[in-house]
Amino acid sequence: MADEKTTDRTEPAAVERAEPALRPEPKPNAPDRILLVPYPKIVFLYPTFVTALVVAVCLSFVAEPLDRDNTFVAALSIVFQFVLAVNLVILAFDFPRTTSLTLFFFVAAVVMGLVLLFTFQPNLLPTVTGFLKRFRPLANPTFYWSLAAIIGGIYLVVFASVRFDYWEVRSNELLHHHGILSNIERFPAPHLRIDKEITDVFEFLLLRSGRLILQPSEERRTIILDNVPMIDKKEDAITRMLGSLQVRVRNEPS
Numbered sequence: 066m067a068d069e070k071t072t073d074r075t076e077p078a079a080v081e082r083a084e085p086a087l088r089p090e091p092k093p094n095a096p097d098r099i100l101l102v103p104y105p106k107i108v109f110l111y112p113t114f115v116t117a118l119v120v121a122v123c124l125s126f127v128a129e130p131l132d133r134d135n136t137f138v139a140a141l142s143i144v145f146q147f148v149l150a151v152n153l154v155i156l157a158f159d160f161p162r163t164t165s166l167t168l169f170f171f172v173a174a175v176v177m178g179l180v181l182l183f184t185f186q187p188n189l190l191p192t193v194t195g196f197l198k199r200f201r202p203l204a205n206p207t208f209y210w211s212l213a214a215i216i217g218g219i220y221l222v223v224f225a226s227v228r229f230d231y232w233e234v235r236s237n238e239l240l241h242h243h244g245i246l247s248n249i250e251r252f253p254a255p256h257l258r259i260d261k262e263i264t265d266v267f268e269f270l271l272l273r274s275g276r277l278i279l280q281p282s283e284e285r286r287t288i289i290l291d292n293v294p295m296i297d298k299k300e301d302a303i304t305r306m307l308g309s310l311q312v313r314v315r316n317e318p319s
Contacts, residue, residue, distance in 0.1 A: 099302050101232040101277060103290040106156055107219060109271050114216040116148045121209035131203050142202055145209070147173070155267045232279075232290065234303050239281060239288075256282035257307060261300050264291075273297065 120141050124130040130138055151173060229247075233240040234254060241250040260278040263269050275296035279288040293299060 096302050096306055097235070099234040099299060099306060101234065101290055101293055101299060102227050103231075104227060104272075104274075104292045104294065105223060106268075106292060107223060108292065109155055109268055110152050110216060111220075112271070113145075113149050113152045114213055114220070116145050117209045117213040117216070120145050121206050121213060124206040124209065130205050133203065138203060142204065146202065155265070155271070159265045160267050161264060232288075234306065236306055239279065252281040252288075253283050254281070254307065257303075258282075259300060259303055261296060263296075268292065269296075 123141055124138065127135070127138060129135065132138060229245055230243045233242060234257075236254065238254045239252040239257060241252075242248070243250075258280040260280075262276040262278065264276055268274050272292075272294045273296060274292050274294045277290045277293050277296065277299070279290070281288075
């Protein structure tokens with residue numbers, strides 16, 4: 066009878082050791098977390114910022130930056146105004162279709178080419194050349210340095226502010242970090258619905274940005290993140306993360 070009792074005590078332990086454990090493990094190529102940072106539209110003004118810096122540097126080496134008869138100075142001014150005009154159009158309007166983008170670039174390139182042509186070839190059309198001679202919106206290097214400093218200062222404030230307002234996607238939850246004290250809102254990440262929208266072709270070309278629409282499974286409100294840079298890579302990484310959990314059957318060590 067002692068042997069029977071011993072057998073009864075050992076059988077449950079053997080069954081418990083043999084029972085496999087199911088543990089989800091992330092695949093090696095899936096990221097641990099993904100940061101989603103929506104930016105204001107002012108970030109798309111960086112072509113104007115760069116152009117202002119280049120013009121400021123060039124005019125700093127010119128003896129007479131306000132000389133109306135200096136063709137090089139006039140060309141720099143025209144190029145800067147062209148870039149500024151295109152940038153303002155990008156901020157003011159949306160170009161959701163490639164056709165509209167192509168048409169705008171074509172018209173802008175033709176206008177820019179004609180203005181530069183008549184500027185460097187004054188004898189081609191005397192009437193147009195006479196108008197362009199009177200049209201000399203010149204500015205000294207200080208103006209361009211000041212404009213670049215203003216835009217650069219705004220960029221510093223923007224980059225500092227987004228550190229206190231961003232989203233973090235993990236394999237099991239969606240986190241919203243906001244506020245100076247790092248307040249956190251938590252949403253369930255499993256079964257998270259993700260929609261990507263390219264609302265403006267211009268903005269996509271400048272920063273590869275777009276709109277991400279997140280819909281947590283247990284939340285009624287929809288989370289809309291505009292102007293997320295590198296949106297294709299972000300969407301691909303989120304898709305791989307949320308679909309990367311695989312189940313491995315392993316025996317617990319005895």
